[in-house]
Amino acid sequence: MAENTSINTVQVTDFESGVQDELALSDEVLFVRVQRDDIRAFEVIVGRYRTRLYNCVYRMVHNTECAEDLVQETFxxxxxxxxxxxxxxxxxxWIYTIALNLARSELRKRKRRQFFSLNASPHENSTREGIDLPDMNAGPGDHLEQNELGRAIQHAIDQLPxxxxxxxxxxxxxxxxxxxxGEILRCPTGTVKSRVNRGRLRLQEMLRQWQVEIL
Amino acid sequence: MNCSGYERQLSDYLDGKLTKAAEDEFRFHLNGCPRCRLRMKDMESAIRAVKSLPAVSPRPVFDQQLGNLLSREVARDLYASYWWRRVSAAFSGLGELSRQRPVQLVFTTSLVLTIAVIGGIAEMTGPAERSGSSDGPATAFALPAPIEPELAPPDPISPFPLERDLAPPMATSPETNTEQASNPPTPAATSLPYSANRMTVDRPGILTVRTMEPMTHGIRFVSAGTGMRLDPSLFDEAFGRDLVTNGDPDRPATEGLLQTVGTAELLDSQRAVGTIGAPGAPDASESPGPAAPLRRVRISF
Incomplete structure (x- = not known):
């Protein structure tokens, strides 16, 4: 209720004065303008979310071009x-939901491609223990991590389900x-907590096996 | 609670999501359990590791690409809304008109429909009447000369039927064609073993013959009527250069291949009948059978 009131207030002042600093407006207020086909307001939204979304999607798909495409598609x-x-x-x-859905769909596509690929060998890069070692050579389309630790951590994230x-x-x-x-992934908070816990445990297990020292 | 139970609470503990009582209990367990202490330290390290990852930004080209995509999207929106506005305006105008002047609207609609129906019927029955009637000159608004049924575009299933399958030989059954029966053919025409088709010309103009296939075996007999001057040299040039390929698209027909009848076969003051035959077609006396490799042609004016 309070949120709706503030939206209405800003709309009124916006219409009456015509001078309103867009950067100071909340996302929701800006988006009301976007719904009235204000492309300038949408540019402000893009400016606010582009890096955050890209960072998130990049950590999911670990590929620069793919992440850029997905973020563009999200917007x-x-x-x-x-x-x-x-x-x-x-x-x-809402924006994160769209981006995450696209990223997850991309990951599933990759999984299918890998499954159906005749050349794919599941044990090609695996150690005897069955856990992949990090590939320290970053691909041409990937961001150069600052150090080996960064690459190892990203690789550990890549290995997670x-x-x-x-x-x-x-x-x-x-x-x-x-x-x-929970809202983004459309699952209960308890499930999210449980997954976070398990994900962290798996992560720490991988990092420990690779003997990655984290200060 | 055992160690696995506390392990499930590790994240909550580190994130400060446990209640005060649960947190005290957890701490008490950690003091007495070195395994869980180690687990907690490992998890803390893992969280620190992930949080230590540097924030990455898209490349500079990202903004340009996104700008282009958005511009296209905005343009599409504008275009769509423009057409939607037009369609809506048209329908709303029609609705408004129907509310204000319903009688006029119904009358206008009926009139338009009636004209369309009459026009359609006239179009359907027109060609047969025009080809069959011989009295009176053609009107100034006459449509281009209709194509004879046998000159109609070929069936798409069998695109190139032989002409002899469509038209009977003139020499053997001239009565099959009513026009030919009422107007006796010229000696030149009678020497033709086969009359492939006849065409009706109702206005002066350049005759264009288009074949339905790249190769045709020749079009050699043309007759002209009043109002349509057919110069043999003109036909030689036009047919030889563009139309008659004699089976080879790159080699124009020779002079000898093209022949014109000397006299026109008049139907009336404005109309003439011509026939299209095949070059080198055998004479009727020699071979009564349809041996000429005639192809269907379309004639337009």
């Missing part, structure tokens, strides 16, 4: 479906709340 979908957005929910949750990867990225990279993660 396009947000713009196309702007009239479907209801102000009762958090805008960031998709359901743990999502929650770890959202919780420890994006630092979202459990409740927000």
């Amino acid at each position: 396009l979908r947000v713009y196309r479906n702007r009239h479907n957005y209801k102000a009762i929910s958090n805008l960031s949750t 998709e359901k743990y990867k999502s929650v770890i990225v959202l919780r420890d990279v994006e630092e979202l709340s459990y409740e927000q993660i």
Whole structure:
């Protein structure tokens, strides 16, 4: 109720004065303008979310071009479906939901491709213990991590199953709340907590096996 | 609670999500359990490790690409809304008109429909009447000369039927064609063993013959009527250069291949009938059977 009141107030002042600092407006207020086909307001939204979304999606898919494509697609979908957005929910949750769905779908596609690939050998890069060692040579399309530790951590995230990867990225990279993660992934908070716990345990297990020293 | 139970609470403990009582209990267990202490330290390290990952940003080209995509999206929206506005306006205008002047709207709609129906019927029955009637000149608004049924575009299933399958030999059954029966053929025409088709010309103009296939075996007999001057040299040039390929698209037909009848076969003051035959077709007396490799042709004016 308070949120709706503030939205209305800002709308009124915006219409009356015509001078309003867009950068000071909340996401939801800005998005009301976007729903009225204000592309400038949408550019402000893009400016606010581009790096956060990219960081999140990149940690999920670990590929620069793919992450850029997915984030672009996310913004396009947000713009196309702007009239479907209801102000009762958090805008960031909605945007993250779209981005995460795209990233998860991409991961599933990769998994299918790997499964059907005739050349793919599941044990090609595996050690005797069955856990992949980190590939310290970053690909041409990847960001250069600052050090080996960074590459090892990213590789450990890559090895996580998709359901743990999502929650770890959202919780420890994006630092979202459990409740927000639950909304994004459409699962109960208890499930999110359980997945975060298990994901962290798997992560620490991998890092310990690779003898990665974390200060 | 055993160690596995506390292990499930590790994340909550580190995130400060446990209640005060649960946190005290957890701490009490940690003091007495070195395994869980080690687990907790490992998990703390893992969380620190993930949080220590540097924030990555998209490349500079990202913004340009996204800008282009958004511009396209906005343009599409504008285009769609423009057409939607037009369609909506048209329908709303029609609705408004129906509310204000329903009688006029019904009358206008009926009139338009009636004209369309009459026009359609006239179009359907027109060609047969025009080809069959011989009295009176053609009107100034006459449509282009209709294509004879046998000159119609071929059936798509069998695109190139032989002409002899469509038209009977003139020499053997001239009565099959009513026009030919009412107007006796010229000696040149009678020397033709086969009359492939006849065409009706109702206005002056350049005759264009288009074959339905890249190769045709020649079009050699043309007659002209009043109002349509057919110069043999003109036909030589036009047919030889563009139309008659004699089976080879790159080699124009030779002069000898093209022949014109000397006299026109008049139907009336404005119309003439011509026939299209095949080059080198055997004479009727020599071979009564349809041996000429005639192909279906379409003639338009």
